[in-house]
Amino acid sequence: MLDKLARLSKSPLGNPTRLAIALYLLSREKATFTSLRKALNLTPGNLEFHLKALEEAGIVRTYYGFGKRPRKFVEITDEGVGELKEVLEILRGVAGD
């Protein structure tokens, strides 16, 4: 149990907001910065902070797309899916203990 919790605390997805971001992105091809912010009820600065941490850990990828105005898109990476799978397994284990 302690091992699992230690692994969870070290994971980039150990934070509930970051875990919610990864789960939101998993169900979608991509999300705009604004839709993600509204869905998770975060301030732009707060979301930017978490996305930066997730991008540095290779969990998500952000890029700009052009339409009527430039929009920032976010998507989960394959590495992010692997990490999310591990975190969910740990949480399942914790819930089962």
Place this chain on the structure above:
Amino acid sequence: MEELGEALKAVEKQLNFTRKAYRAIVYLYWVWAITGVYLFAQVITGYVGVSEGSVLQTLWVMAILGFLAEEKKAFKKVLQLERILGKIEEMPKGYIIAQILVWPVSAVIASLYAKNNGTWMLVFIGLGLLLLAGIELLFTGSRDWRTALAGLILLCSTTLYTGFEYAVMVTAFAFSLVSYLYLKGAMRE
């Protein structure tokens, strides 16, 4: 702990629904694309006076290119979701190659047995779907009976073939039925 367990179950349920919706979208694409190609070809040949054959050919190419782009995105998402849900641990070797090979094999067999464009389409898609369901069973162990059902409907319908319009209608029917079954199944879970 109990709350965490409940929350995880809810997440899993949601992800499973999304997985099935992504599977259904591929069929829904062809429901509008096949009927759209046929309808658009009728409009263009009727009002512009271009030959139906060349219009159909161009529209089919456009529809297939659109499908490949759509399928690439949907397939990637389904694999990601299946990894998370523990349905696939690792991509089985040859799985994608087998899925791609299904279509040229179906095309060759359809060319051998079909007498016209309509029956060729029914045999090509029907056989392709049956083979896809077989590959799914072989590589991942999952019984994709919905896809197999669509394949059977298309193959059986060749005996009552009346014209290309009939082939378009049967294909749209089979595909819309499969997407309905996917979504219905996902909602029931």
